[in-house]
Amino acid sequence: MNNQTADLLIKDANLVATVDKDRREITSGWLAITNGVIVAIGGINDSMPHGNKVLSAQDCLVTPGLINTHHHLYQNLTRAYTPMTSKPLFGWLQTLYPLWTDNLDEEAVYTAAWIGLAELALSGCTTSSDHHYLHPPRAGDLLSAEIKAAQELGMRFHPTYGSMSLSQKDGGLPPDNAVMQEEDILSASESHVKRWHDDSHNAMIKIALAPCSPFSVTPHLMKETAELARKLDVRLHTHLAENDEDTEYALRTFGMRPVELLEDVGWMNDRTWGAHVVKPDDTEIVRLGQAGVGVAHCPSSNMILASGLAPTVKLHHAGCPVGLGCDGSSSADAASMWQEARLAMLQGKLVSGADAMNARLSLEISTRGGAGCLGRVGEIGELSVGAAGDVAVWKMDGVGHAGVLNDPIEGWLRCGPTSAWHTVVNGNIIVQNGELVSPRIQDMLTQHKSIARRFQPLESVQN
Numbered sequence: 001m002n003n004q005t006a007d008l009l010i011k012d013a014n015l016v017a018t019v020d021k022d023r024r025e026i027t028s029g030w031l032a033i034t035n036g037v038i039v040a041i042g043g044i045n046d047s048m049p050h051g052n053k054v055l056s057a058q059d060c061l062v063t064p065g066l067i068n069t070h071h072h073l074y075q076n077l078t079r080a081y082t083p084m085t086s087k088p089l090f091g092w093l094q095t096l097y098p099l100w101t102d103n104l105d106e107e108a109v110y111t112a113a114w115i116g117l118a119e120l121a122l123s124g125c126t127t128s129s130d131h132h133y134l135h136p137p138r139a140g141d142l143l144s145a146e147i148k149a150a151q152e153l154g155m156r157f158h159p160t161y162g163s164m165s166l167s168q169k170d171g172g173l174p175p176d177n178a179v180m181q182e183e184d185i186l187s188a189s190e191s192h193v194k195r196w197h198d199d200s201h202n203a204m205i206k207i208a209l210a211p212c213s214p215f216s217v218t219p220h221l222m223k224e225t226a227e228l229a230r231k232l233d234v235r236l237h238t239h240l241a242e243n244d245e246d247t248e249y250a251l252r253t254f255g256m257r258p259v260e261l262l263e264d265v266g267w268m269n270d271r272t273w274g275a276h277v278v279k280p281d282d283t284e285i286v287r288l289g290q291a292g293v294g295v296a297h298c299p300s301s302n303m304i305l306a307s308g309l310a311p312t313v314k315l316h317h318a319g320c321p322v323g324l325g326c327d328g329s330s331s332a333d334a335a336s337m338w339q340e341a342r343l344a345m346l347q348g349k350l351v352s353g354a355d356a357m358n359a360r361l362s363l364e365i366s367t368r369g370g371a372g373c374l375g376r377v378g379e380i381g382e383l384s385v386g387a388a389g390d391v392a393v394w395k396m397d398g399v400g401h402a403g404v405l406n407d408p409i410e411g412w413l414r415c416g417p418t419s420a421w422h423t424v425v426n427g428n429i430i431v432q433n434g435e436l437v438s439p440r441i442q443d444m445l446t447q448h449k450s451i452a453r454r455f456q457p458l459e460s461v462q463n
């Protein structure tokens with residue numbers, strides 16, 4: 001490799017935190033990417049190849065691109081929506097379901113995904129999941145609309161075909177016109193997997209199946225979806241043990257707690273990753289860990305909705321792949337993976353003790369742990385030869401970092417560049433010098449504002 005020329009060379013880093021299997025940290029590091037894959041990585045004593053393109057990482061920390069394991073991109077059309085700003089989960093959802101159901105269409109979902117993924121890229125994210133569970137009649141093909149946005153931006157994308165089948169008339173939470181027939185859900189799930197899911201190494205698009213929650217789908221649909229996921233060999237995702245309302249609903253309706261329900265419907269295995277997982281008890285944490293169920297930890301959302309403090313460190317040590325999620329964007333309401341990583345560190349200390357959580361563990365959760373949730377350890381979420389060329393470069397100079405001398409990784413989350421200096425996905429530069437490379441950002445923001453006005457009743461819009 002060293003006599004050849006790479007497509008992209010990132011060099012002169014203060015530190016490269018690889019988060020590889022040996023957790024190597026390389027001072028004065030560099031890495032080379034060709035055909036979307038890391039082909040060489042090293043330090044000052046290693047022979048460095050030339051690059052057709054070169055990105056300077058001077059005064060920078062280099063990490064794997066961050067992985068967002070739970071999101072609802074369309075919700076950025078109702079961010080900080082005044083009438084629901086102080087409601088817990090069920091009231092929050094019931095305020096917003098009608099606005100979303102009445103207004104979602106392909107253009108809205110495409111535009112929201114484009115802006116949401118751009119926001120994520122600016123925060124160092126290179127792979128994002130999305131849980132899209134609303135498919136109103138005549139809204140069009142919404143999953144394909146958001147995939148188009150990800151492809152145009154160049155983001156690695158794991159959309160899930162989400163679903164709701166249990167409406168108010170049947171004892172569920174969503175309005176009657178927000179749900180689908182279960183046979184339609186299963187056939188749409190299969191057709192989207194067949195159209196979009198890519199099994200290959202370094203794939204840019206993978207699909208998972210994602211019935212929304214115990215209060216919006218039936219156990220029958222959960223079981224049928226698990227069977228379909230096994231047949232198609234794709235992953236399973238759902239909201240799990242999000243708050244006390246969720247637990248009370250499951251006990252009242254099914255006579256069991258959410259984690260017991262997960263087991264009852266055949267989801268207690270390493271094909272599954274759940275969002276939030278705020279309320280498992282100690283016995284359930286052990287069961288989830290033994291089964292290898294992944295956890296998308298969403299600290300901002302859990303605080304805004306007052307859901308609680310998730311036992312993230314316990315879940316990690318129990319054996320669950322724990323990743324990070326922004327969840328929202330109208331419960332979070334920001335889509336910043338750096339911010340979630342910092343909050344995960346702070347909450348982890350608060351819940352488990354100051355020495356039980358640190359910036360390195362939060363970085364691990366934000367990268368390698370996310371890869372575990374998505375079934376891609378060794379492929380994304382680490383910097384190693386053969387892994388995807390997904391990289392975040394964080395500028396560590398300026399007033400915010402004055403005094404950070406001996407531990408740039410702790411400095412990264414304690415002080416904070418807050419946004420990425422460069423973000424590279426599959427070897428392509430998406431963010432450079434802190435700016436989105438795409439020239440379309442202003443036009444897309446204008447379009448987003450126009451669509452968001454349609455979602456939000458005029459009297460609530462302040463400007």
Ligand SMILES: [Zn+2]
Pocket residue numbers: 070071072131239275327328
């Ligand atoms: Zn969610």
